[in-house]
Amino acid sequence: MRLIPLLALWLCLTCQSALAAPVRVLNIIVGEWPPFVAEQSKQHGPVAHLIRDLFKEAGYEVKFHFAPWGRVYSLAANSQLYDATAVWMYKPEREQDFLFSEAVLQEQFVFFSLKARKLQAERLEQIIGMRLGGDIAYSYGPELDKMVADGKVTQQKVTDVKQNFGKLLRDRIDLYPQELRVGLAELQSQLDPASAALITHSQTPFLRNDSFVMFPRKMPDSAKLRDQFNQQLQQAIASGRYQRYFERLARGEY
Known part of the structure; x- marks a missing residue:
């Protein structure tokens, strides 16, 4: 009879594990923009580090994909392979292809x-x-x-x-x-x-100039991701955590 409670517990844990949703990985395409975003830098630089941490707090993992700047825009806008691209100056014509976050870099x-x-x-x-x-x-x-x-x-x-x-x-x-x-x-x-x-x-x-994360309009979750990102960014700025990334940059930690 002791096997029955143990079996029930095992089944419960197994079901919970099976039902647990895997963490979604966001694919973000970027260009080299050292010292802010750089493939060979620690955490890919302070701005990439900031973006990754903000999305982590919203429940996502991030994978950065580096490409020449001349290709980044078109790939992000048209390929439907990427959830976002960073970082970009605002231009009105870019709103045809993207939703803009709040400013992540001055x-x-x-x-x-x-x-x-x-x-x-x-x-x-x-x-x-x-x-x-x-x-x-x-x-x-x-x-x-x-x-x-x-x-x-x-x-x-x-x-x-x-x-x-x-x-x-x-x-x-x-x-x-x-x-x-x-x-x-x-x-x-x-x-x-x-x-x-x-x-x-x-x-x-x-x-x-302010620079932004851009979310492709062709991707169905872009508005949701933009809003979640903005919420985490606002909290980071209000708490002082935002500035610490750039203080680390000034100390040579990237």
């Missing part, structure tokens, strides 16, 4: 240049006629984008930050617009010290 964009050129680039009106570098599929804000469209400056876009600094060192471009911390991190990691020492940057940001 960025400051400056112009990098050769010290020897002593170029003045503290205001956009000072750069008229100059040759700019840039990254494929990236916007540098409506004002600078319009200057390019109007022909007030020329812009040659390539696939990564290292290529842009190489063109700067070879005097093939005059200025390279880039987020300050991203540019400084790439100078340290991608160039030798002697080459990095030849490059400086403007002191006044030409763009202060």
Whole structure:
């Protein structure tokens, strides 16, 4: 008779285990954006770490997929393989394809240049006629984008930050617009010290920008995931946990 209670207990535990839903894995496609998002960094960098933790608190696991920025947008928008993509500047036309989260990152964009050129680039009106570098599929804000469209400056876009600094060192471009911390991190990691020492940057940001996680409109759960993510993000900001990721970055922990 003792076997009956034991058997009942075993059956109960087995049923509970069978009924327990597996944790859903979210596939998020990203591009290299060191130090914020980087495949080789610890936790893939502070912003990727933040995104993973926020979704974990909402009951999900996250798998990041890295691809060139030129492909990330179209893959996220059209392939129906990815639940989200990060991180992106807001542009109205992107709302046709995506829902935007609340801001996950505040960025400051400056112009990098050769010290020897002593170029003045503290205001956009000072750069008229100059040759700019840039990254494929990236916007540098409506004002600078319009200057390019109007022909007030020329812009040659390539696939990564290292290529842009190489063109700067070879005097093939005059200025390279880039987020300050991203540019400084790439100078340290991608160039030798002697080459990095030849490059400086403007002191006044030409763009202060928020960046977002984007959720594809073609995916049925995007609105739900966006709302859950925003709720966790708000709680992290209110509690002070949000800022700790960037404090760790400043201490070199990523």
